[in-house]
Structures are given as C-alpha cells and as structure tokens.
Amino acid sequence: MKLREVKEILDAECLTDEACLDHEVEHAFGSDLMSDVLAFVDENTLLLTGLVNPQVIRTAEMMDIKQIVFVRGKRPADGTVRLAKANGIALLSTREILFTACGKLYEKGLRGVSIL
Amino acid sequence: MTEEVAASFDYQIEKDDFKIAGSASSHIKKILKQLGLPNPLIRRASIIAYELEINLVIHTLGGSMRLEVHPDRVVILTEDIGPGIEDVDQAMTEGYSTANDTAREMGFGAGMGLPNIRRCSDEFSIRSTLGEGTWIRSEIHVG
Ligand SMILES: Nc1ncnc2c1ncn2[C@@H]1O[C@H](COP(=O)(O)OP(=O)(O)OP(=O)(O)O)[C@@H](O)[C@H]1O
Ligand SMILES: [Mg+2]
Numbered sequence: 001m002k003l004r005e006v007k008e009i010l011d012a013e014c015l016t017d018e019a020c021l022d023h024e025v026e027h028a029f030g031s032d033l034m035s036d037v038l039a040f041v042d043e044n045t046l047l048l049t050g051l052v053n054p055q056v057i058r059t060a061e062m063m064d065i066k067q068i069v070f071v072r073g074k075r076p077a078d079g080t081v082r083l084a085k086a087n088g089i090a091l092l093s094t095r096e097i098l099f100t101a102c103g104k105l106y107e108k109g110l111r112g113v114s115i116l
Numbered sequence: 117m118t119e120e121v122a123a124s125f126d127y128q129i130e131k132d133d134f135k136i137a138g139s140a141s142s143h144i145k146k147i148l149k150q151l152g153l154p155n156p157l158i159r160r161a162s163i164i165a166y167e168l169e170i171n172l173v174i175h176t177l178g179g180s181m182r183l184e185v186h187p188d189r190v191v192i193l194t195e196d197i198g199p200g201i202e203d204v205d206q207a208m209t210e211g212y213s214t215a216n217d218t219a220r221e222m223g224f225g226a227g228m229g230l231p232n233i234r235r236c237s238d239e240f241s242i243r244s245t246l247g248e249g250t251w252i253r254s255e256i257h258v259g
Contacts, residue, residue: 017230034223040231051223055170058138059223062145062162 001025001110003067003090007044009104010094011071015081020090023067029113030102034059040115041065048101052076057083071090071098123147127181129172129194134222137173141165142181144192152191157256160207160236161190164254166196167229176250189238201244208234208242222258 004021014021029041030048034055037047041063048069049056057080060068062098067090070076075093076084084091094101106112123233127140145162153161165181171193172179179196201207208230215225234240239255 032223033226035167035226035228035232037223038167039228049223053222054135055138055224056221057178058142058166061138061142062166064159 001105001108003046003092005108006067006105006110007092008071009108010092010096010101012092012094015075015091015093016085016089020067020088023090025067025110027111027113029103030098030106032098037063037065040113042113045057045113046105046110048075048098048105050098052080054080054083056080057087057089060084060089061087068092069094069101071101098101123151123183123185125183125185129169129179129181129196131173131176131178132218133173134218137170138166141169146182148190153185153190153258157190161192162234162235163236164192164256166190167233168192168252168254170224171229172196174222174224181247185212186258188258190258192242192254194250194252196249198247198249200246200248201242201250202246204217204242204244207244212227243253 003023025046028046032049032051037059042061045065046067047065050071052074058085070093073095144165144240148158168182176196183192184191206212210231211227213225213227235255238257242252244250
C-alpha cells in the first residue's frame with residue numbers, strides 16, 4: 001500500500017515532504033512501547049503510535065522505519081519533525097485513535113508485522 | 117599481547133538526557149554504513165547500541181559506550197558509574213523492568229531491552245556490582 005493511500009484512509013495530515021507519499025508500505029505495527037518496536041519490527045513497516053517524543057524518531061531510524069502515523073491528533077514538536085526529515089522519515093498525523101486507525105488500514109488490506 | 121583494532125569510537129552518555137538520547141547509536145549506525153558492513157549486521161548492531169544507550173540514560177548515573185570494529189567482529193561495550201544491578205538473571209528476564217514514569221512516558225520500560233540485546237548478539241556478557249556499576253559487552257561476528 002502506498003503512503004498516499006494511508007493518508008487518505010486515515011484522513012491524515014502530512015507533516016513532512018509530500019514526496020514521501022510515494023513510499024510503499026509492506027506491513028504495519030501499532031505500539032506505544034519502543035522496545036517492542038525494537039524487538040519485532042521489519043523493514044518497510046508503517047509505525048502507528050500515540051507517542052511524539054524524539055525517541056520515536058530515533059527508534060524508527062534504528063529500525064529503518066521510513067513512515068510513522070501519529071494517532072489521536074498528536075503532533076511532535078518542530079525539532080522532532082526536523083529530526084525525522086533529516087533521516088528521510090515521513091510523518092502523518094490522524095485524529096483517529098490507535099485501534100480505529102489500525103482497523104481502517106486492515107480493512108483496506110494492510111497487514112501487521114508477523115512475529116509468530 | 118595487543119591486537120589491532122580497525123577502528124574504535126567512544127561516547128559519553130548522560131543520565132536522564134532524553135533530548136539527545138540515541139545520538140550515539142545514530143552515529144554508530146552511520147559509521148557501520150560507511151564501512152560498508154552488511155545490512156542485517158548493521159540492523160542488529162543498531163538495536164544493541166540503542167537499547168544499551170537508552171538503558172544508560174534511564175537506569176544509570178551516567179556511563180560510556182564504545183564501538184570497536186575489527187576485521188572479523190563488531191564489539192559494543194558499555195560501562196557505567198552505578199547503581200549496579202542486584203540480580204542480573206532477573207534483569208535479563210523478559211518483562212522485568214524498574215523503569216520510572218518518565219522513562220515509561222518515552223516508550224521504554226517493557227523489560228525487553230536486555231533480552232533483545234542478547235538475542236541480537238553472537239556473544240554477550242554482563243557483569244554488575246551493586247553500588248559500583250555495570251559492564252556489558254556485545255559482539256557480532258562479521259561474515
Ligand atoms: N546499566 C544498567 N544499570 C543498572 N540497571 C540496569 C542497567 N541496564 C538494565 N538495568 C536493569 O535491568 C532492567 C531490565 O533492563 P531492560 O533493558 O531489559 O528493560 P527496561 O530498560 O526496563 O525496559 P525496555 O528496555 O524494554 O525499555 C531494568 O529495568 C533495570 O532495572
Ligand atoms: Mg532497556
């Protein structure tokens with residue numbers, strides 16, 4: 001699924017360069033626990049989270065996560081957005097809660113990271 | 117007997133410094149990329165470095181991290197100035213965490229870090245003395 005589609009499905013706002021919307025997303029992971037992200041995530045994963053601190057971007061950088069959706073209308077501070085841009089990470093923000101955002105994407109065919 | 121270290125880098129990690137936490141690991145990742153090491157190795161080293169760095173920030177009074185790149189292995193070491201770990205086996209157990217509220221608000225404290233570091237390492241050792249500090253060594257084989 002293209003990030004552009006994710007944006008439309010979640011009626012999300014893009015906080016970084018719109019060119020990122022051509023990113024291809026293979027699967028998704030929704031969590032507010034960064035150590036779980038560090039333990040379970042694959043490349044080309046879309047991360048959905050309610051956390052907006054710089055450690056989310058650092059975690060994404062370490063895991064080669066190139067796109068993050070912030071749920072519940074959260075938006076990171078400018079410095080955090082800059083850190084994402086410097087690392088080529090696309091940021092979206094949706095007003096949906098985590099459960100609903102994940103459900104809507106699943107309904108359209110996007111699947112979770114397989115950890116089994 | 118001394119053995120040649122192809123390259124080594126040292127980082128000072130401050131307690132509770134959430135603003136820059138992760139920058140040492142970010143630097144380590146960039147170096148390994150520049151050296152042209154394989155992606156799966158870089159990924160494992162990045163996870164190890166970052167989990168170790170965050171642990172220094174949230175659980176210690178401060179410490180240092182060191183990256184050594186040898187022809188046949190990459191080594192990441194941390195050393196801190198306390199408080200040390202009372203029961204290392206318990207600390208290595210998935211789900212065990214003493215992280216405070218601030219660390220939890222940042223997304224840490226799942227008790228997954230040390231087990232994940234061990235899983236990503238080819239060789240792993242940890243030594244700790246209560247009241248003194250903790251010493252951790254993680255090695256990944258190259259090739
Ligand atoms: N360098 C250290 N000095 C003192 N205690 C430590 C150190 N590293 C880890 N610990 C202790 O071991 C516990 C487990 O560490 P681990 O990294 O597995 O989990 P965590 O940091 O609590 O949570 P997570 O890593 O999932 O965010 C910590 O909660 C802490 O009590
Ligand atoms: Mg940890």
